[in-house]
Amino acid sequence: MQISRVHDLMVRGLDYRALRQDMISANIANVGTPYYRSRDIAFEGVLAREKAKLFPRPEATLPMAATNPRHLRPPQETKARAEVFFRDGHLARNDGNTVDLDVETTEMAKNTVMYNALIAALKKDSAIFRSIIDASAKT
Structure with a gap:
């Protein structure tokens, strides 16, 4: 059962934030490892595209015109x-x-704030749903 349209998107955001926290922790754990390159994950674009699918803006889409049958077709959506x-x-030592x-501790703090914000949003989203169920049960 889906609570709201953005519930699954928020859950995916939590998963990505947890993965990013693990990556930052691995970077910090390897601060003394020779030739270790710090890693990160970019997922904001993925979530923005998923949000655009949930809340399409018709004025923001422009279909591609094909005036010749040999024109290339637009790429199909991929996962x-x-x-x-x-x-x-950053400069290597x-x-x-x-x-x-x-940098790592700053990124970890920012990621933690975003993770906590997503948890608060999920709690609020489910609280609204629960209050509707409670109100309908009383009538």
């Missing part, structure tokens, strides 16, 4: 996936390690 990448914007402890 959206988050992308893992190396965070190489002498041992080749790119983990910057200040």
